[in-house]
Amino acid sequence: MNKLLLIVQREFIAKVRNKSFIVMTFLSPLIFLGMSFLIGYLASINKDEATKIAVYDQGNVLKGSLKSNKETAYTDLSALPFNVAKDTASKSYEGLLFVPKTASVQDLKEKVEYISDESASAEFIFDIEEVVDSILTQDNLQANNLDIAKIEKAKVESSLKLSKYSGDVSLKGINEIKIGLGFLFGYLIMMFIIIYGNFVMRSVIEEKTNRIIEIVISSVKPFQLMMGKIIGNSLAGILQFAIWAIVGISIFLVATTFFGAETAASSMSKANPEAMKLAAQNSGFMTKLPLYLNEFRNLPIATIIISFIFYFIGGYFLYSSLYAAIGAAVDNETDSQQFLLPIIMPLMLGVYIGFFTVANDPHGNIATIFSMIPFTSPIVMLMRIPFGVPVWQIIVSLILLFGTFIAVVWFASKIYRVGILMYGKKPTWKELYKWLKY
Amino acid sequence: MGFIFVTKALSLTLITTKKYVIMNNILEVKNVVKQYGDYTALNAVSLNVPEGSIYGLLGPNGAGKTSLIRIINQITLPDAGEIILNGEKLNPNHISMIGYMPEERGLYKSMKVGEQCLYLAQLKGMSKQEAKKQLKYWFEKFEISTWWDKKLQELSKGMAQKVQFIVTVLHNPKLLILDEPFSGFDPVNANLIKDEIIELNKNGTSIIFSTHRMESVEEMCDYIALIHKSNKLIEGKLEDVKREYRTNTFQVGVMTQNIEGLMYQLTQKFTIGQTDFKSLNDDLKLEVQLGNHTTNDLLSVLTQNGQVTHFAEKIPSVNDIFIQTVSK
Structure with missing residues (x-):
């Protein structure tokens, strides 16, 4: 055990002292920040140029219902003859919204036309349809002699109260x-596995190419060396993440205290209906904030954190021992590609299944099955846990994960043990299988 | 056979003290078998390495030397057979007793020399303080104390070799196993290392040399074993093996007026061959195989016909034995 500690220590120090590690640790938050600013800036430029849409309202039914905003600028060309308007629109507008003159307003139901060579965005179509809908509805109401003001007043917006059998209140937004x-x-675990698994692999390859490996394993068991590497590298990784978390949180705190109030105020002042609506939503959110916080507190935080730790350890060790075995089997990184694919596949699968099935149905069959399969469970189960997973499922999944982890570490250490002493040839899958029996 | 000689020596010591017999061999390899899939790397190989000896483990490439050495170093496990080191069955405690310099050797390139040596010494089970003390001794001995904080990649190849050797012997191993120790060393370093090895041996370290370079064996080893195609073919004291392989051939040099007469008389009794020893004044230089005659028979023929200036038994070189056995 003492030797394992020595190896862990050396691996950790070697990794942490590495220039690229130091640079990455301090540069990547800066790069991340820079990227976000760049994206934000580009997005803001993008918004400045509103899409120009020409409107030809033959029967003057819109009556100013279409309001230009940041995204779209409507220009009324109804004064021009239709052909001229169409011609102008095709030349200098994104598209032409044509509202024909009909005998009854109700005839417009399926006659409003948008002419453009560019396909219209779903949002735009929805907006236009909404405007037309409301005009037609109002017309219908008037035709039936109903008092629009009264109807508006009578409208109620209800809210479904979500609660649990325990009596706790849930919020809809909490999902x-x-x-x-x-x-x-889930994503954090995947990234960590890929980045630090690779580091483990590189470290193994380095010992092979430096030809020090045989000297080391004449002093320690190959298994100890492998585990020492995995642990040492993961500690370096945890340190890196901790630094990022601290930097991230402090930047966030600084940013919100200095700029938070200002941006909120400015967005309010440039009031247009859209922004107002948004602001209203925001203020609604603000009033609900304590509720959200309360709900957040009601999340199975302890379960999340404890299972994160377990899945993190299980998943990382499972995969990084495979990375170590691959490093041992090859002589250089280029040769490792063919062996890496089967490792990355289940990781990607886990993330995609998480994105597509857990979000829709966190307790559906697919999500449940993949949260049991050890190679995807660290990602999928962690995505499920905030929705509340029965404890027995977590336990079964963890038993499966750690059982597989032990089997895989055993299997990897066999390949590792043989591979580290093999030089000069790129092994095939068949050879790796043979090594298991040595 | 030399083998008989060894048993005799053993039975002699057996009478004196029993403990001595156990301590007599630093390493005993008993019927060790190692297979890689269908390939047998070691086929029931047995070796006895006497304590305090320099033991040459010879064999062509692929004979199984490295497989055996890796088993002794507990890098791999034998499929059958056992290893006795220092009187005990091989166990993890033995790691600190063995110093191993593999054929494929190197060090961490981006690690500082001093830290690296400390790390490897600690892996061998030394305490940090002890390792520091020993390192100081060796660094001063090799006059490399200034390298402590240098990274290995800043050193030349020759410099790195010195560090490599220090790493091997730092923990005062009882048994030093050197796989092709001189390959890759420049002549100056090779000599320096050779002297160190001999000094270590004088101080009681047993040494196993694995090599296919015969000159160094001839010069340094007192025991040899030959492994070929996974089997041990020869083992014993160097002189005994040589005695075993001698062909009763003598190299002679004669000053004579009567070359033809002498040649005639010699061919009657002996088998004669060409020779190539260096001499200044011989009229006739020959290699004579005695057959069932004695040296005196040969000498009498020679002295009758001239002045004997050179007479020496042709001792088979390890190289000869090696080639002879391997090509059999």
């Missing part, structure tokens, strides 16, 4: 938080 939280953890 997004749950999805976000689950994905964050």
Whole structure:
């Protein structure tokens, strides 16, 4: 055990002292920030140029219902003869919205036409349809002699109260938080496995190419060396993540205290209906914030954190021992590609299944099955846990994960043991299988 | 056979003290078998390495030397057979007793020399303080104390070799196993290392050399074993093996007026061959195989016909024995 500690220590120090590690640790938050600013900036430029849409309202039914905003600018060309308007629109507008003159307004139901060579965005179509709908509805109401004002007044917007058998109140928006939280953890595990698994592999290859490996394993068991590498590298990784988390949180805190109030105010002042609506939603969110926080507190935080730790350890060790075996089997990184594919596949599968099935139905069959399969469970189960997973499922999944982990480590250490002493040839799958029996 | 000689020596010591017999061999390899899939790398190989000896483990490439050495170093396990080191069955505690310099050797390129040596010494079971003390001794001995904080990649190849050797012997191993020790060493370093090995041996370290370079064996080893195609073919004291392989051939040099007469008389009794030893004043230089005659028979023929200036038994070189056995 003492030797394992020595190896862990050396691997950790070697990794942490590495220039690329230091640079990556301090540069990547900066790169990340820079990228977000760049994206934000580009998006803001993009918004400045509103899509120009020409409107030809023959019967003057719209009566200013279409309001230009940041995204779209409507220009009324109804004064021109239709052909001229169409010609102008085709030349200098994105498209032409044609509202024909009909005998009855109700005839417009399926006659409003949008002419453009560019396909219209779903949002735009929805907006236009909404405007037309409301005009036609109002017309219908008037035709039936109903008092629109009274009807508007009579309208009620209800809200479904969600609660659990325990009596706790749930919030609807909390689902997004749950999805976000689950994905964050699942994604974090995947990234960590890929990045640090690769580091483990590189470290193994380095010992092989330096030809020090035989000297080391004449002093320690190959298994100890492998585990030492895996643990040492993961500790370096955890340190890196910790630094990022601290930097991230402090930047977030600084940013919100300095700029938070200002941006909120500015968005309010440039009031247009859309922004107002958004602001209203925001203020609604603000009033609900304590509720959200409460709900957040009601999330199985302890379960999430404890299972994150277990799935993190299980998943990372499972995969990084495979990375170590691959490193041992090959002489250089280029040769490793063919063996890496089967490792990355289940990871990607886990993430995709998480994105597509867990979000829709966190307790559906697919999500449940893949949260049991050890190669995907660290990702899929973590995505499910915020939605509340029965404890027995977590336990079964963890038993499967750690059982497989032990089997895989055994299997990997066999390949590792043989591979580290093999030089000069690129092994085939068949040879790897043979090594298991040595 | 030399083998008989060894048993005799053993039975002699057996009478004196029993403990001595056990301690007599630093390493005993008993019927060790190692297979890789269908390929047999070691076929029931047995070896006895006497304590305090320099033991040459010879064999062509692929004979199984490295497989055996890896088993002794507990890098791999034998499929059958057992290894006795220092009187005990091989166990993890033995790691600190063995110093191993593999054929494929190197060090961490981006690690500092001193830290690297400390790390490897600690892996061998030394405490940090002890390792530091020993390192100081060796660094001063090799006059490389200034390299402590240098990274290995800043050193030349020759410099790195010195560090490599220090790493091997730092923990004062009782048994030193050197696989092709001089390959890759420049002549100056090779000599330096050779002297160190001999000094270590004088201080009681047993040494196993694995090599296919015969000159170094001839010069340094007192025991040899030959492994070929997974089997041990020869083992014993160097002189005994040589005695075993001698062909009763003598190299003679004679000053004579009567070359033809002498040649005639010699061919009657002996088998005669060409020779190539260096001499200044011989009229006739020959290699004579005695057959069932004695040296005196040969000498009498020679002295009757001239002045004997050179007379020496042709001792088979390890190289000869090696080639002879391997090509059999």
